[in-house]
Amino acid sequence: MLNLGVYHTLKIARSTQVGLFLTNGKEDVLLPLKYIPKEYEIGDELSVFVYLDHEERPVATTLKPYITLGDFAFLRVNYTNRFGAFLDWGLEKDLFVPFKEQARPMEEGKRYLVHLFLDTKTNRLVGSSKINQFLDKKPSELEKGEEVHLIISHITDIGINVIINGQFRGLVYKNEVYDDKIRPGDKRNGYVKLVRPDGKIDVTFHKIGLDNIEDSAQIILKELKLNKGFLRLTDDSHPEDIKSVLKMSKKTFKKAIGMLYRAKLILVKADGVYLTEN
Known part of the structure; x- marks a missing residue:
């Protein structure tokens, strides 16, 4: 089966009444009618995102999800039920976050920082707000002054907590923040200021030196x-x-x-x- 939660560049293999079947040469996946381009030819290549539809079947879409496999994003809860929470991630089928993957009980209408991973037991894409389990506590390869990609996690009295390169936790101290429009979920470039012996990382939004x-x-x-x-x-x-x-x-x-x-x-x-x- 094609990898779920990521983009694929696939060729149009054939057209049917329900949509286009796309292929990588070994496996096929359906692109429903609502997503097919106005003009196309058999053999054309399309960039699509693959996930499971409401019937748990692999399906392709040209919609752009707010999060991809292994990434982090702030997503809004559409509704909750006795199984967990269902988040808007830009696709028709909501992203499921079971109770066991909620750092605290999620509430409808609120936004939470979540990580998208593949549950190997069910082969389903699942969200989790227990993000620490997906972060490395030993960032030994990071160097002072190195440019990094940051996702704003949450804001405290000390400063702004961030996720660095999708792998590590970091902190931008409050007295080094000069933009009052920063919000959780924002993505920015930053620079490593200090990697502490305990693995904690100080970062800044500005180049150093x-x-x-x-x-x-x-x-x-x-x-x-x-x-x-x-x-x-x-x-x-x-x-x-x-x-x-x-x-x-x-x-x-x-x-x-x-x-x-x-x-x-x-x-x-x-x-x-x-x-x-x-």
Whole structure:
């Protein structure tokens, strides 16, 4: 059987009254009539997602699910019953999360971070909000400064908990977050700041070291150009004002301003920063 929960590129083998049968040369799967393209020829290739339909039969769809096998996503609960919860994942058939895979009882209408896995006993795609069991506690291969992919898990008083590369837990400290629009389920790029001996990982949304200063300098230049060559920010500006305008810390702002000043790209005056004519 074709692997469930992932995309496949398959050839159109034949057309029937119920849809198109697609093949990888060894196995066939039905693409129902509602999903077939307006124009096609036998032998054309289609990219489809394969899962089990309401009758537990493999079926292909051109719909794009919100989550694929081995991934994490924030999904909304459509309804619950005595067997578990059923989540909207963008397909006709809801994603089932049994009670034993719920970190806490799920409630209709609420969203939860879940992991999609294949239950080998039933050969069904199943969701789980007990995400720790799917994460590695020994991220030895990660290095300081390495760019990583982040999924926002949840937000606490300490900072933002994230999942790194779909494998590890990480934390972005609150005092290093300059965007108040971050929400659970968001996906962003980040950078490894520190891998602790106990396996815990500190990450940041910004590059570290000189790379961060250079990127911040470019952000300042862009803002200057958008504001007719002037920003009413100085070394004496309140950190929250700098955060609001530039989405960076005051410390980073001062270093980036210094870099731009030395490059003769700006003038620093008592009332703010000016873009030079060069």
